[in-house]
Amino acid sequence: xxxxxxxxxxxxxxxxxxxxxxxxxxxxxxxERDNVxxxxxxxxxxxxxxxxxxxxxxxxxxLGLGNIEALVVLEEFAKISSAVAFPVFESSVxxxxxIEHFGSDPLKQRIVPKVCSGExxxxxxxxxxxxxxALTDLKARAERRGxxxxxxGTKRWCSGGGHADAYVVYCRMSDDPGxxxxxxxxxxxxxxxxxxxxxxxxxxxxxxxxxxLNFDDCEV
Ligand SMILES: Cc1cc2nc3c(=O)[nH]c(=O)nc-3n(C[C@H](O)[C@H](O)[C@H](O)COP(=O)(O)OP(=O)(O)OC[C@H]3O[C@@H](n4cnc5c(N)ncnc54)[C@H](O)[C@@H]3O)c2cc1C
Numbered sequence: 001x002x003x004x005x006x007x008x009x010x011x012x013x014x015x016x017x018x019x020x021x022x023x024x025x026x027x028x029x030x031x032e033r034d035n036v037x038x039x040x041x042x043x044x045x046x047x048x049x050x051x052x053x054x055x056x057x058x059x060x061x062x063l064g065l066g067n068i069e070a071l072v073v074l075e076e077f078a079k080i081s082s083a084v085a086f087p088v089f090e091s092s093v094x095x096x097x098x099i100e101h102f103g104s105d106p107l108k109q110r111i112v113p114k115v116c117s118g119e120x121x122x123x124x125x126x127x128x129x130x131x132x133x134a135l136t137d138l139k140a141r142a143e144r145r146g147x148x149x150x151x152x153g154t155k156r157w158c159s160g161g162g163h164a165d166a167y168v169v170y171c172r173m174s175d176d177p178g179x180x181x182x183x184x185x186x187x188x189x190x191x192x193x194x195x196x197x198x199x200x201x202x203x204x205x206x207x208x209x210x211x212x213l214n215f216d217d218c219e220v
Contacts, residue, residue, distance in 0.1 A: 024084045027042065123168070128154060149219075161197070166188045
């Protein structure tokens with residue numbers, strides 16, 4: 001098997017490397033010093049340069065390239081700092097891809113293009129005080145009530161917590177055993193009943209807010 005990058009992938013890597021090396025070190029130093037995330041203007045700039053949603057389908061505003069391409073760009077930005085790399089990660093890994101693959105069409109159309117254009121940040125919330133690797137231990141609950149879903153529980157270590165515009169929240173949706181009970185709900189930042197814990201003081205990973213999410217009869 002040939003693991004070398006293709007010529008097109010190497011070109012993308014060069015563009016990302018030049019941008020990251022020329023434009024990001026001073027910004028990264030400030031973000032890490034102040035422990036704040038990149039400005040929305042910078043994130044929109046990434047979008048204009050084609051660094052967001054690299055592996056998201058073109059129909060939904062992405063570039064329609066592969067995971068390797070997304071990770072090649074992510075790697076170049078992360079060589080400078082995880083703070084400046086995180087928007088690339090947020091737009092090509094995890095929550096946005098879960099919406100792209102499993103969300104309803106209206107949900108996809110409403111959220112994914114905005115993530116690819118840098119207008120919206122979506123975070124993922126899986127972990128809980130008593131559930132890390134074993135996501136089948138989740139205790140946060142989502143209950144369907146008519147047309148709404150009501151969430152209760154506490155989530156932990158959400159990267160982007162308090163900063164992101166919306167959260168893909170994994171929770172228990174029934175009393176079925178194991179993974180069958182686990183599903184996900186998209187919760188927007190201003191949903192009634194959602195509050196955020198204090199920003200965690202992490203040893204590293206500066207410039208990426210991280211907090212608890214508390215759901216108290218949060219209606220979505
Ligand atoms: C930088 C950073 C960012 C994060 N961002 C997010 C985020 O955005 N959203 C979010 O939801 N979470 C986030 N997390 C949390 C992360 O998902 C959890 O740390 C992870 O799921 C592991 O959980 P834990 O720390 O409780 O470790 P544990 O689950 O307690 O695991 C501890 C150790 O035990 C091992 N282990 C666990 N279960 C088993 C088993 N059954 N058999 C054998 N070995 C086992 C693990 O491999 C590990 O070595 C983040 C964590 C970090 C460090």
